[in-house]
Amino acid sequence: MAKNSNQKLKLLYLYRIFLEKTDEEHKLTMSQILSSLSHYGIEAERKSIYDDIAALQDYGLDIALQRGRNGGYYIASRDFELPELKLLVDAVQCSRFITEKKSNELIKKVEALASEPQARALQRQVYISGRVKTMNESIYYNIDKLHTAISSGKKITFRYFEWAVDFSGTERICKRFRRDGGKYTVSPWALTWDDENYYLVAYNGESDQIRHYRVDKMEHIALSAQQREGQKHFREQFNVAAYTRKMFGMFSGEERTVRLRCENRFIGVIRDRFGSDLMLQKLDEEHFAVNVTVAVSPQFFSWIFGLGGAVRILEPDDVRSSFQKQLQHMTE
Structure with missing residues (x-):
């Protein structure tokens, strides 16, 4: 085996090759591993590579061998699976508070957690939304x-x-x-x-x-x-979760317990907004009533209005009156 200054780095380069080049769909034969090492100026014998793979396995790297046609060595499992990385990429790309520049930087770092072929799949997963990104890099x-x-x-x-x-x-x-x-x-x-x-x-x-x-x-x-x-x-x-449920668009207002009359088909909307721990009362075959605590604000009234009459305010009277006044103001 040829001796040079890169031999001490052989195990580290082998570690990189496995992480960057292999996954369950992309495997490397021993000849391909030796060729990849040669790109880093490292010449090695097959026996030494077997020993190095065993050392990496002992270290905790999940290297598997598939025998037969189209077989080879590959990383069988990683800290993050490809579907999980796609979720992270989507979350970064869709987040309005993350600038476009920072989005690209973070996605590049997420791609580094996958093999190069998987990273290309992540790039195809990314889409550019028409939403406005923040300009505040700080x-x-x-x-x-x-x-x-x-x-x-x-x-x-x-x-x-x-x-x-x-x-x-x-x-x-x-x-x-x-x-x-x-x-x-x-x-x-x-x-x-x-x-x-x-x-x-x-x-x-x-x-x-x-x-x-x-x-x-x-x-x-x-x-x-x-x-x-x-x-x-x-x-x-x-309770932070309860606090945010009360706020509509995070606009403050006086906290009140409000009784709502809702069509049965809107139970999903109510659950998504106020959580599943609700006490429901049947009013008739098509409607139920529920008491919720909200910050009474124009944004809360807008939410009620946007449901097209399927959700109505029953009590208290002063909140009903304020809602009616806002509707009248809007029509004027």
């Missing part, structure tokens, strides 16, 4: 800072903006910071995902309330030396 670092603040139990400061139209010169969309650019100081407790956006759920000591903030609209996030507050709200009575 959101990934913001999320990391927020996780750090939550785990360390520290308050944070940040500036918060909303999108506005600037008509002072050339009409354009611009940022308009709330509080005239002043900083918010809150106690972060959880990150949640709703309507394709990340939200920080936090305790605001100034108002003594639980508030949420869209992460891609937060800038200049910094950890404070102060310990966070709001332990009573979050440890005794707060």
Whole structure:
């Protein structure tokens, strides 16, 4: 066997060859393995490759051998199966908060978890959606800072903006910071995902309330030396999943228990919105009633309206009246 400086790397290159070139549908014969090693400047004997494969198997790499025609050595199992990787690629591609640039970078990294033939299948799996991607590249670092603040139990400061139209010169969309650019100081407790956006759920000591903030609209996030507050709200009575179910489009409003009259065929819609732990009451052969807790807001009314009369508000009367007023305002 020829001796050169690359011989010490032979086992590592063999490991790479198996990961990149083989899967259940693509196998390498011993001749092909030797040829692949030669591309890295490594000449080897068959016996040494048998020993190396045994060493890799002992290390935990699932190398299998299929004998016969079209047989050869291949990786029989990986940490991620191809369908799982396709799901990850789709999730990255469809996420609105991930920029197009970062989407491409993440997909490349996901492809590295598969063999080269499987990676090509992943590329075919990717589709370009017409949805708007965020332009805020710093959101990934913001999320990391927020996780750090939550785990360390520290308050944070940040500036918060909303999108506005600037008509002072050339009409354009611009940022308009709330509080005239002043900083918010809150106690972060959880990150949640709703309507394709990340939200920080936090305790605001100034108002003594639980508030949420869209992460891609937060800038200049910094950890404070102060310990966070709001332990009573979050440890005794707060459930993040229940909180997000109450919010429609994550718009705040007064929390009320509302009784709804629903057509039976819309049970799936109600379950998807409010969960499966619901107490239903039969009204007649075609309708049921259910009590749900919601944040009463124009977005909640829009959700009711969008169901075309199949779901109606029965109680309380003031919420019914507010809904009717919004409908009248819209028609006017």
